[in-house]
Amino acid sequence: xxxxxxxxxxxxxxxxxxxxxxxxxxxxxxxxxxxxxxxxxxxxxxxxxxxxxxxxxxxxxxxxxxxxxxxxxxxxxxxxxxxxxxxxxxxxxx
Numbered sequence: 001x002x003x004x005x006x007x008x009x010x011x012x013x014x015x016x017x018x019x020x021x022x023x024x025x026x027x028x029x030x031x032x033x034x035x036x037x038x039x040x041x042x043x044x045x046x047x048x049x050x051x052x053x054x055x056x057x058x059x060x061x062x063x064x065x066x067x068x069x070x071x072x073x074x075x076x077x078x079x080x081x082x083x084x085x086x087x088x089x090x091x092x093x094x
Contacts, residue, residue: 001025002061003034013060014040018047039070 007023014020025038042048048069055067 001034001036001038001065002063003036005034005038005061005063007038009061010038010040013055013058014051017042017051017054019043 005025007025010023010025011020014023019042021041021043023038023040026035027033028035040048040051042051052067052069055065058065058067
């Protein structure tokens with residue numbers, strides 16, 4: 001993902017597929033600059049699946065991105081999934 005892509009940019013693209021819980025762009029802890037990948041958290045797994053299917057060969061801000069599922073250990077903040085796990089959509093450079 002382009003290091004200049006913002007959470008708002010991702011929201012404008014991904015909200016078409018369903019209600020977004022939140023978006024997280026991973027940033028360098030020293031510089032605060034994007035590390036070139038992030039996560040889009042949906043309330044419903046089916047919305048994440050629709051985004052994954054539709055955006056499989058997408059370009060965002062001139063960069064080809066890989067859109068895929070990422071499974072994390074459960075936290076009350078994250079919704080969806082099963083067995084204490086949640087589904088989130090990973091957006092990173094190919």
